Amino acid sequence: MGVDLIQANSTSDNFDPAASRMAENILYFARLLRSAGMPVGPDRVLDAVTAVKTIGIGIREDFYWCMFALFVNRADQRTLFDQAFHIFWRNPRIMDRLMSAMLPTVRVENEQDLEEMSRRLADAMKSGVTEQLKEQESDEIELDAAFTYSKREVLQKIDFEQMTAAELAEAKKAIKHLRLPIMDVPTRRFIRDNRGAQIDMRATLRASLRAGNAIPLKFKRPRRRHPTLVILCDISGSMNRYSRMFLHFMHAVTNDRDRVHTFVFATRLTNISRHLRHRDVDVALDNVADAVNDWAGGTRIGACLKEFNARWSRRVLGQAAITLIISDGLDRDEAAGLEGQMERLSKSTKRLIWLNPLLRYEGFEARAKGIKAMLPWVDDFRSSHNLASLVELGRVLSRD
Amino acid sequence: MSSALPATIEDTLALLNQGDYIADRSLATTLFLALKMGRPLFLEGEAGVGKTEIAKVLSKALGRRLVRLQCYEGLDVSSAVYEWNYSRQMIEIRLAEAAGKVDRNKLAMDVMSKDFLIERPLLQALRSDENGPPVLLIDELDRTDEPFEAYLLEILSDYQITIPEIGTIKAEHPPIVIITSNRTREIHDALKRRCLYHWVDYPTAARELQIVTTKLPGINRQLSQQLVAFVQKLREQDLFKLPGVAETLDWADALTQLDKVALDGDAIDNTLGALLKYQDDIAKIRGSEAAQLLEQVKKEMASLDSVRG
Numbered sequence: 049m050g051v052d053l054i055q056a057n058s059t060s061d062n063f064d065p066a067a068s069r070m071a072e073n074i075l076y077f078a079r080l081l082r083s084a085g086m087p088v089g090p091d092r093v094l095d096a097v098t099a100v101k102t103i104g105i106g107i108r109e110d111f112y113w114c115m116f117a118l119f120v121n122r123a124d125q126r127t128l129f130d131q132a133f134h135i136f137w138r139n140p141r142i143m144d145r146l147m148s149a150m151l152p153t154v155r156v157e158n159e160q161d162l163e164e165m166s167r168r169l170a171d172a173m174k175s176g177v178t179e180q181l182k183e184q185e186s187d188e189i190e191l192d193a194a195f196t197y198s199k200r201e202v203l204q205k206i207d208f209e210q211m212t213a214a215e216l217a218e219a220k221k222a223i224k225h226l227r228l229p230i231m232d233v234p235t236r237r238f239i240r241d242n243r244g245a246q247i248d249m250r251a252t253l254r255a256s257l258r259a260g261n262a263i264p265l266k267f268k269r270p271r272r273r274h275p276t277l278v279i280l281c282d283i284s285g286s287m288n289r290y291s292r293m294f295l296h297f298m299h300a301v302t303n304d305r306d307r308v309h310t311f312v313f314a315t316r317l318t319n320i321s322r323h324l325r326h327r328d329v330d331v332a333l334d335n336v337a338d339a340v341n342d343w344a345g346g347t348r349i350g351a352c353l354k355e356f357n358a359r360w361s362r363r364v365l366g367q368a369a370i371t372l373i374i375s376d377g378l379d380r381d382e383a384a385g386l387e388g389q390m391e392r393l394s395k396s397t398k399r400l401i402w403l404n405p406l407l408r409y410e411g412f413e414a415r416a417k418g419i420k421a422m423l424p425w426v427d428d429f430r431s432s433h434n435l436a437s438l439v440e441l442g443r444v445l446s447r448d
Numbered sequence: 449m450s451s452a453l454p455a456t457i458e459d460t461l462a463l464l465n466q467g468d469y470i471a472d473r474s475l476a477t478t479l480f481l482a483l484k485m486g487r488p489l490f491l492e493g494e495a496g497v498g499k500t501e502i503a504k505v506l507s508k509a510l511g512r513r514l515v516r517l518q519c520y521e522g523l524d525v526s527s528a529v530y531e532w533n534y535s536r537q538m539i540e541i542r543l544a545e546a547a548g549k550v551d552r553n554k555l556a557m558d559v560m561s562k563d564f565l566i567e568r569p570l571l572q573a574l575r576s577d578e579n580g581p582p583v584l585l586i587d588e589l590d591r592t593d594e595p596f597e598a599y600l601l602e603i604l605s606d607y608q609i610t611i612p613e614i615g616t617i618k619a620e621h622p623p624i625v626i627i628t629s630n631r632t633r634e635i636h637d638a639l640k641r642r643c644l645y646h647w648v649d650y651p652t653a654a655r656e657l658q659i660v661t662t663k664l665p666g667i668n669r670q671l672s673q674q675l676v677a678f679v680q681k682l683r684e685q686d687l688f689k690l691p692g693v694a695e696t697l698d699w700a701d702a703l704t705q706l707d708k709v710a711l712d713g714d715a716i717d718n719t720l721g722a723l724l725k726y727q728d729d730i731a732k733i734r735g736s737e738a739a740q741l742l743e744q745v746k747k748e749m750a751s752l753d754s755v756r757g
Contacts, residue, residue, distance in 0.1 A: 087637060095485070102484045103457065103477065110457055113477040113646075121640035123492055123631060123647055236522020237595075249534040256541065257556045263538075306594075358688065366632040367521055367593070392688070392728070 070105065071097045077136050078119065084132060086125055092118050111137075232272040233368060244269030275368045275398065276307040280356065282375035283340065284314035284347035290405050291343075292333075294374050299324050299332050309364040313352035314342040319360070349379045349418055350386035357389055361396045371397040373426075376406045379418030387421040394425040401428040451510055453483050467505035469498070470651075470659045478646040479506075488604050488625035490640055493648030496692020499628040503585035506624065513582035515623070517569040519592040525599065529609060531566045540564070560613040570603060574619035581621040590629040597639055604642045651693060653680045659693060660700050667704055674711045675700055677745040679723070685737075687729045698722040713739045 078093045096118045103110050112133060120129050240248055244267035251266035279298055283291045291312075302308045302324040309321045323335035337343075365371070371393065379386060394400045402422065423429065454460040457473065460480040464471045471479075479502070482489040491499040507514035517528055537559040544555050565571075573584035589597070603609060604625065608618040627643060629635055651659060657676045660667060679696045691699075699722040708715050716738045724730045733741075 089641065091641070095487075099481050099485060102481060109473060110477045113474040114481060116474070117478040117481055117644040117646055120647075121490075121637060121643075121645045122634065126647060235593075237524055250532060253532065253534055253537055253559075256538075257552060257559070261545070358686075362630075362632050364633065366590070388728070 070100060074100065074115075077115070077132070080136055081119055081129065081132055084128060086119065086128065087121075088119050108137075232274045234270040234272050237271045238268040239271040240266065241269040242267050274305055274307075275370055276309070276364065276366070277301065277305070277370050277372065278309045278364050278397070279311065279372045279374065280353075281310070281312045282314065282347060282349070282373075283312045283343055284378075284380075285344045286347070286376050286378050287374075287405070288344045295324075295333055295336060296329065299329050303327060309360075311356065311360070312336070312340055313347075313349070313356075314345040315348050315352075316342055317352045317355045317360075318342075346380040347375075347378060347418075348381050349375060349377070349422075350381055350384050350389055353389035353393060354385065357392050357396070361393065365396045368398040370399045370401065372401050372403065373422075374403045376404055377402075377419035377422055378416055379421075383417040383421040386418060387425075390422050390425040394427075399427050400425065401430065402426040403430050453510070454480060456480070463509045464502075464505055467509040468662050469501060469505040470655055470662055471502075472649075472651070472655070475502075475646060475648065478644055482644045483624065485644070486622050488627055488643040490635075490643035490645050491626065491628045491648055492631055492645070494650070494690065494692055495630050496694035497648045497650060498693055499648050500585065500587055503583055503587075503626040503628075506626070507583035510583070510624075511579050512624065513577060513579065514585060515569050515573040515582045516585045516587060518587050519589050519596070521591060521593055523592045523596050527568060528596070529568050529570045529599075530611060531568060532560075533564045533566050537564050562614065565611075565614075571609060571617070573623045573625075574607060574609065574617060576619070576621045581619065581623045584623040584625045586625065586627045588630055589627050589635060590632045594636065597636055601638060601642070604639065650683055650690070653677060656680065656693065656696060660696060663697055664700055664704060667700060668709045670710055671703060671708055672700065673749065674742075674745055675703060677749065678711060678716070678741060681741045681745060682723070682733070685733070685741075687724065687732070688726045689724070689729060691723045695723050695725075711742055711745070713742060716742065 074096050075093055078088045078096070082088045096115060099114050099118055100111070103114050105111055115133060116126075116129060120126060238244075238246070238248070240251060246268050248266045248268035251268075252263065255266055256263040279301070281291070281294050281298060287294075298308075298310045298320075302310060302321070309319070310324050311317055311319050311321075318340045320336050320339060323339055324332050326332040326335060404419075451463075454463050457476050457480045460476040460483070461471060461473065464476065464479075479489060481487070491502065493499055503516075504514060506512075540559050541555060544550065544558075567575075569584070573582055576582070586600070589600075606618070607622040608616050610616045625643075650656075653676055656679070657672060660672045660676060664672075676696065679691055679699070683690045699719060702719045702722045703711075703715060706715065706719070717734050720730050720734055720738070724733060
């Protein structure tokens, strides 16, 4: 059922039979993308059909970019789209592309994305949603195997149990406490306030139209809102006993306010913001457990921070963001490159707060190399071994 | 002088070329579609790859007015869309009162009319002039905040603006809309759905060379080849901020000003600031690393020459 571009092209003048077939194929292509996790709505499919009619289907490259313009809307969807396009619209060179994707020459930065996406695409190809593609699949069945190469790391999945009633109550209490003191910063937008410092001309004019001779002055003040909060949480072996509590904490914060980005790291960095946005804490944590593959592994703080700085910092640390690092500072890499990355991070964020659960032990000294490397770049160093200390953190955050 | 919209992808390419913009065919395809379908074009890419330039070149080549809205955090309706001319309104009210006719309702209708409106970029963009609808450039959308993004939805899908006191103002002919983003945060899907998306990538070596020779016609041939190869090598390095095309052009200009005809270690070290904008990156490349890259570039060019020769 793959599309015969050549045939469609030859009849492109009297568009009808070929066009309806083309439209059908675009529809299936959209379905494939959707089941691979790209948000492709029906409106986009209609647009795509119009677009293809507009450019004609003579040149493969034009057709590619036409589909790209309509179905892709985030930079990180490019690889997935590219693979899907070449599989669906039958490219004889697909095997070459796959081989090159598996070779270690792939840019390290994208390696993780690539792996993840390819597997998603493979799943989508296998799933029932694309049953109509069966015929096409039959001659490309070996692709599935190529897509699903195994993970390198020893996976240690954590199975989150259901929360006990007592825990739930405690967490709820913490959420309540966290909601009250949230530091906010003035923005450049205004809100009507008669005790404000600036005159609200629009409101004043309206009032004066009503009032007659006098001009009743109306005032405004800058609207305040809380800044972006970025949380980087260590889930390595040494942090194992706390990680569940911190995940609850992050879930509470994520659902309490907007503009929260959450990451976890041990040997690699994972963005879990989307998973934590689920209202139900158990579902959210299950999602996280599935998404993260390095539970209780060793710690490579320097490497993970480096990845954060290179890939994420410019995207999430805009608009005066506050960064929260949750880690014990014990680094497997002997703090290699850690100091430089901490410096870069502290320069890109408005405020850098470090929560360290080890701080609860009396006589704690910054002896580990990792801690020594991190400490000079931190604005605030806090203990965080139980919910009470997290509530304490709420107070820190409420301070300007 | 306004020219007609391009009729094919080739025409679009030629149009951009005519404005000294060397584009990939992929970009031309998307731009052509955007013009044809009357959709906004959403351009994303690293800083300095020529996103903003596309709108400028387009307005110049088509002979259309360019309306530019530079986004920043806290951008609001009164600086982006419209503002009432309060002082004129006040005077109008005073005059009416002095003349003794104070039908308040009529007065309210009078002063809340189009005559008292100050048009800001977005409202200006809905108005066509004799050359046709303008090119609206919404630059660095990622710098503004989410509420403003939401406000744009009405404008981008229906090309209309609602002003509570007056009603809806709709563009007779929709403007050509180009939106750029440096991706310092993700733009909401609702907005992207209304646009055609294109990722502007770093150019290939051949295209970058073409760009350099087009923008700096007087440049030495050997120098331009070497510096483009060097920049391409640099983009493979692990740097915090990779140099864009804008940086390549700056650097080429700097080297030409210094009367260089070929790259050498000293020249690179002294002018690296035109190319790299972070101290860490400069410290990493300056000296031996740069010399090594230069060595590779020279070797590759020599082997190319020997193949040709």
